[in-house]
Amino acid sequence: MKPLNWEGGFTLDVLDKMKDAALWSARHLSQMKAAYADQQAAEAVLADEDPVIYEFQELGVPETEGDLAFGAGVLHPGKIGDEFYMTKGHFHKKLETAEVYLGLSGEGLLLIESPDGTDSRVLEMKPMQAVYVPKGYAHRTINTGDEDLTYFFAFPAEAGHDYGTIELKGFRNLIIAADRGWKIVENPKWS
Ligand code: MN
Numbered sequence: 089m090k091p092l093n094w095e096g097g098f099t100l101d102v103l104d105k106m107k108d109a110a111l112w113s114a115r116h117l118s119q120m121k122a123a124y125a126d127q128q129a130a131e132a133v134l135a136d137e138d139p140v141i142y143e144f145q146e147l148g149v150p151e152t153e154g155d156l157a158f159g160a161g162v163l164h165p166g167k168i169g170d171e172f173y174m175t176k177g178h179f180h181k182k183l184e185t186a187e188v189y190l191g192l193s194g195e196g197l198l199l200i201e202s203p204d205g206t207d208s209r210v211l212e213m214k215p216m217q218a219v220y221v222p223k224g225y226a227h228r229t230i231n232t233g234d235e236d237l238t239y240f241f242a243f244p245a246e247a248g249h250d251y252g253t254i255e256l257k258g259f260r261n262l263i264i265a266a267d268r269g270w271k272i273v274e275n276p277k278w279s
Contacts, residue, residue, distance in 0.1 A: 094150060102145070102160035102240055103192070111147060111159075114140045117168070120176050122255065125262055125275065126169030133168060140164060141173050142229075155245035163196065163229050163237040170264040172196075177228030177259060179203070181248030187221040187241060189213065189229070194237035197263060197270070200225040205260040210272060213239060226254055230263050232270045 116138045121130045145159030166173040191213040198211040221227045231237040
């Protein structure tokens, strides 16, 4: 990762992947296969190729209280079985920290869920619409459209990421393709 001058401040073209290539990471299907409900469909795709599901910036903001981590994500369009391309989803390690997303292009959803799963909500993402993830809630973006879903995000830099809890128990609900775009169904594997 190239050094960024945090103390002096800086500017960043959040979507210029050519200029800021070193800051971008890609998540392939093979790295998150277990997140999808239809394992047979995932295996069938992986027999031919290992598509990039999403890309995001890792800026290396100091994880200290008072700092603000931010960046951009690009979630590509597609489906695994009936389920749309999505991010792995996570809680923050420091649970009591919120996050803001701002849609830049494309259309999709932000799935949020309280730690015990009793409160599960679907929030719409579209260009120049901000979405607030309350502190304590797990969150995952889902691309329900047919073009890239791109967005900006910002959260307290000390928040940290907990991917393991979602890997273990999943989200309570799944978003799958339907006649009128998408619908919410219960995740049979949720625990
Ligand atoms: Mn987050």
